Amino acid sequence: MGRMRILPSPLPLILSRDESAGHTDRRWRSGTLNRLFRGVYVETSTWNPLPPWQKYLVRIHGALAAEPNRVLFGESAAAAVGVLIPHAVRPVHILSPGASSREYRGIRSHVSVDAREIVVVDGVRLTASAHTAVDIARSRPPAEALAYADALLRIDPDATREQFVALNQALVSGRGRRQARWALNRATGLPESPLESASVAVIEWLGYASPTLQHPFFIEGRTYKSDFFWEHERVVGEADGNGKYSTETGNPTEAIIGEKRRENLLRRHTSGMARWGWEDVAEIEPLDVALRATGLRPIRARDTMNLATMRPFGR
DSSP states (O other), X not given: OOOOOOOOOSSOOEETTSGGGOSHHHHHHHTSEEEEETXXXXXXXXXXXSOHHHHHHHHHHHHHHHOTTOEEOHHHHHHHTTOOOOOSOOOEEEEOOSSSOEEETTEEEEOOSSOOOEEEETTEEEEOHHHHXXXXXXXXXXXXXXXXXXXXXXXXXXXXXXXXXXXXXXXSOOTTHHHHHHHHHHOOSOXXXXXXXXXXXXXXXXXXXXXXXXXXXXETTEEEEEEEEETTTTEEEEEOOGGGGSGGGSOHHHHHHHHHHHHHHHHHTSSEEEEEOHHHHXXXXXXXXXXXXXXXXXXXXXXXXXXXGGTTTTO
């Protein structure tokens, strides 16, 4: 496992202070440029088609271009190192030395009675993974908090769940401490996407037995892993995000063919397979239907209170 890295901006930034930028204010008023922050722009034609999570990453880089000494905090610190969760527009979160927290023109400044460990990754200052995970878990819905904590464990070779749990208990501020415990105690780093982490949460809240994550199958001399596996029932679960078939991961046609072959092999060696995507998890009932169709049945009552927290997931 390598060190953490900062994801590059999906779009080049245009800075008004650069001589090569041209008449940025005039181009902004004409609509050919989109202004992120004072003095920081991107081409409108390339900005508009971007999905929200990529726009968020561009905005983070824009906020740093405007003031390079800023310290990224919470969701912005996580996004900078690769934890991108589908969401609506959110502010860029920074740690502020000021006297009060505030939000102004797309920047959310945070202050705290507790000091934060600051790390520098590829020249960018951000809160350390443990602080990032705890701050998010104290402020976001539990399934989303789990997705961030799992991803940070996967990305940061020095991070551990024990660190996350201990830090949550040790902070002087008790605000959100109890809320954070559910996600931090369940984080494993095994889910390979935020969708898988959200699925872990909803499967538990629907009352199903906990599946094994990333279970290996040795078939025809090769190893194939399933996202979820209920060994007693011999049922496989697959959480399919769009990224699995995107051009960013190679040829999408080859990816689909390879995934279909993998699915057929797993079906021949198991008793059932359920597939679901983001909408199925967010709406809850479609995931329950998919699991029941394999023969799985809940072993305990639904946790309706936690299921209700899925509504603001990623928003």
